[in-house]
Amino acid sequence: MKRFLVVPLVLVLSLSLSGCAALQTRLAGTGRPTVITTLFPQYDFVRAIAGDKVQVSLLLPPGVESHAFEPTPRDIANIHRADVFIYTSKYMEPWAPRVIKALQGRPVVVVDASHGIELEAQEKHEDPYEWVGAFDLVPGYYQLVFSRVDGKYADPTMPIVFMQSAYSKQDALDAAKLDAKGLFEQATPTLLQHGGTISPRAGIYTLEFDQNRNDSIFSIRIETAGTYVLVTGHLPSEFEAGRHFFRDAQDRDVVSVVEYPDHKDGDPDHKHAHGKDPHIWLDPVFAKQMVDNIVAGLAQADPNNAAFYRQNGDAYKAKLQALHEQFASFLATIENRTILYAGHFAFGHFARRYSLEHKSPYVGFSPTAEPTPRRIAELIENVRKTGSQVIYHEALVEPRVARIISEATGARMLLLHGAHNVSRDDLRGGATYLSIMEGNLARLREGLR
Ligand SMILES: [Zn+2]
Numbered sequence: 001m002k003r004f005l006v007v008p009l010v011l012v013l014s015l016s017l018s019g020c021a022a023l024q025t026r027l028a029g030t031g032r033p034t035v036i037t038t039l040f041p042q043y044d045f046v047r048a049i050a051g052d053k054v055q056v057s058l059l060l061p062p063g064v065e066s067h068a069f070e071p072t073p074r075d076i077a078n079i080h081r082a083d084v085f086i087y088t089s090k091y092m093e094p095w096a097p098r099v100i101k102a103l104q105g106r107p108v109v110v111v112d113a114s115h116g117i118e119l120e121a122q123e124k125h126e127d128p129y130e131w132v133g134a135f136d137l138v139p140g141y142y143q144l145v146f147s148r149v150d151g152k153y154a155d156p157t158m159p160i161v162f163m164q165s166a167y168s169k170q171d172a173l174d175a176a177k178l179d180a181k182g183l184f185e186q187a188t189p190t191l192l193q194h195g196g197t198i199s200p201r202a203g204i205y206t207l208e209f210d211q212n213r214n215d216s217i218f219s220i221r222i223e224t225a226g227t228y229v230l231v232t233g234h235l236p237s238e239f240e241a242g243r244h245f246f247r248d249a250q251d252r253d254v255v256s257v258v259e260y261p262d263h264k265d266g267d268p269d270h271k272h273a274h275g276k277d278p279h280i281w282l283d284p285v286f287a288k289q290m291v292d293n294i295v296a297g298l299a300q301a302d303p304n305n306a307a308f309y310r311q312n313g314d315a316y317k318a319k320l321q322a323l324h325e326q327f328a329s330f331l332a333t334i335e336n337r338t339i340l341y342a343g344h345f346a347f348g349h350f351a352r353r354y355s356l357e358h359k360s361p362y363v364g365f366s367p368t369a370e371p372t373p374r375r376i377a378e379l380i381e382n383v384r385k386t387g388s389q390v391i392y393h394e395a396l397v398e399p400r401v402a403r404i405i406s407e408a409t410g411a412r413m414l415l416l417h418g419a420h421n422v423s424r425d426d427l428r429g430g431a432t433y434l435s436i437m438e439g440n441l442a443r444l445r446e447g448l449r
Contacts, residue, residue, distance in 0.1 A: 033083035033302045038093050039066055040421045041281035042086045042113055044433040045294050048316045053305050054084075054298065062427050065396055066420040067344075067366040070095055082108055083301045086294060089114035091365075092278035111297035113290040119276050127177075128184035131232045133246075133256035134165065134172040141249045142220040144198070144230075146209055147241035153209040153216075154238035159189055160207055161231040162220065164200045166372050167363070168227045169258050175363040176229035177260070180204075184233075192218060200228055214241070227257070277365055281419060283349040284324035284437070288317045323437055327354055330441065334448045339416070340383055342402035343367065343394025346418040367397050376404060383409040390447035392416040396423065414443045 035056040037043040043058040050056065059075055060066055071079070076099055079085050085108050087096045092114075100110050146153065161180040165172035183204045192198065194210035198220045209216040222228070236245045244253040280286040295313035299306035331337075331354040338357040339347060344367035351358035361371035361379045383391060383405060391411040393402035395418060406413050419436045 033298075034081070035084040035086065035298070035301075036079055036082045037086045038096070039088050039281070041287065041419055041433045042088065042290065042294065045287075045291050045316065046086065046298070048432075049291065049295055049309050049312045050298055050305075051312070053302070053308065058421075060421045062422065062424040063396055064421060065367060066092075071099065076102075079103070079108070080106060084109045084111065084297050086111040086113055086297065088280065089119075089278055091119065091276040109297050109301040111293055113293050114278075114280055114286075115289075115293045117280055117286050117289050119280070127181070128159070129161075129177070129180055129231045129233055131235050131260065132173055132176050132180070133230050133236075133259040134169060134176070135228050135230065135246070135254060136168075136226070136257050137222045137228050137254070138225045139222050142222065142254060143247045144218045144220065145215050145243075145245050145247060146207065146218075146236075146239035147215045147245075149239065149241050153211070154234055156209060156211070158207050158209075158239075159184060159204060159233040160198075161204050161229075162198050162200055163203060163229060164224070165227045165229050171363060172227045172229055173258050173260055176231055178363060180229075180231035194218070197221065209239075277345070277348040279346045279349055279365070279418065281433070282347055282437075283353045284320045284327065285353060286349060287433070288320045291317050291320065319434060323434060323441075324353075326441060330445060331356065331448075336386060336388070336448055338382070338386055338388075339392060339444075339448070340379060340386070340388050340390075340405075340411075341392045341394075341416060342379065342399065342405055342413075343392070343397065343416070343418065346394065346420075347416065361401060367394065371401060376401060380405050380408045383411050388447070390414045392443075392447065394418050396421060414447050416440055416443065 032052075033054045035046050035050070035054045036059055037046060037056060038059050040058060040060070043056060046054065046056045057078075059071060060069055079099060080103060085100075085103075087093045087110075089112060090097050103110065146158070161176070161183050163176075163179070165175060167175050187204045189204040189206040191208060192205045193208050194213060194216040196207075196218055198205060198218050200220070200222070207216070207218060230246075239245060244255070246254040246256075248254050281290060291313050295309050298309045302309075337355065338359060339351060341347060341358060341360045343360065344362040345358070345360040345365050347358050348365075350356075359379060359382055361375035363371065363375070379391075382388075388411055391402050391405045391409070391413055393399035393413050393415060395415060399413060402413050405411065417436045417440055419433060422431045422436070
């Protein structure tokens with residue numbers, strides 16, 4: 001049984017005797033373990049690590065946009081029959097935890113390729129807010145009531161942002177986080193005391209709580225129905241003495257349609273599933289960690305070839321290290337450190353690794369939410385301000401936004417390939433993660449000086 005010891009990097013769903021027996025039977029039946037991967041990078045890493053020792057397949061059909069992807073019942077049935085299932089993370093494939101849960105009792109080795117990569121800590125300190133809520137409001141008067149709890153206010157003052165959103169639900173929340181971050185860092189807040197009125201147009205306020213009163217009350221007047229977002233420097237619940245802080249004119253609770261952090265959700269993991277940048281593979285250093293996780297999973301499913309996988313994994317990591325050094329040495333020399341990207345926000349980890357700025361008009365980390373005209377206008381302004389000769393666009397999505405910016409500024413459109421997936425032609429042409437990233441490096445050399 002020694003060869004089925006749990007490798008700590010990998011979650012094994014069944015270590016029972018029957019599970020091992022089933023696995024061995026299946027290996028004997030097909031000859032080669034079957035591996036299912038979600039995104040192209042893992043698929044390509046498995047090819048490099050395992051060669052023809054496994055049968056690897058990519059869940060995404062060629063050319064399909066990955067963020068909106070959901071597996072079909074047939075895909076799920078295939079995952080149930082596989083020996084190894086490799087996904088990027090619950091942030092990239094929010095459907096994965098559900099599918100994995102249903103695998104219980106089956107001898108499928110599940111690899112979370114992001115294991116050991118710290119996505120949490122990076123953002124925590126950067127957020128100037130603690131709470132965001134989106135509300136669907138009809139015209140009328142509302143009140144925010146902040147109370148002393150155990151004799152005092154949780155803080156004497158609190159910054160807030162209140163504004164109407166062009167989006168609804170989760171998109172409104174994601175947009176508000178980005179807007180609020182900018183406002184908290186750059187705008188001058190309006191100081192407001194008990195009895196003051198918050199306008200959805202004025203952006204950022206500092207609320208000053210009245211130390212002589214048990215409640216400090218601020219009113220809001222809404223003229224047009226729509227989605228409004230409230231961003232607060234502390235959790236509103238810290239100022240609640242027995243009743244909800246957001247009230248309507250009839251003194252009823254006004255409850256958010258969606259909020260962050262999401263306390264209404266029973267699943268403790270779920271609240272982290274929003275707003276974390278899932279694009280770990282675009283950072284070659286994180287990609288090395290992904291390779292380690294995949295090697296561990298393959299070695300566990302197929303211990304006879306473990307040494308082979310480790311050796312190839314090490315060789316491949318050396319290539320990733322060389323790629324990283326190429327990026328690092330080029331990007332250390334340039335003066336203009338801003339990637340102006342008309343695609344969705346995919347290069348955040350990459351930009352952080354090499355101390356670059358990364359501007360995208362998209363909200364959140366998915367290409368499905370179209371950017372607003374205002375955000376496109378901001379990016380046009382940025383192209384003009386920086387004098388950039390190029391605007392980068394993404395792969396597999398019609399570069400409509402890049403074209404608008406290119407036409408407005410004369411900047412040339414260049415591809416920055418997010419490598420989530422590849423087109424049928426690229427796949428036939430032998431595209432690899434390394435060839436895609438080397439293409440990106442060449443085009444960054446063209447566009448950044
Ligand atoms: Zn993406």
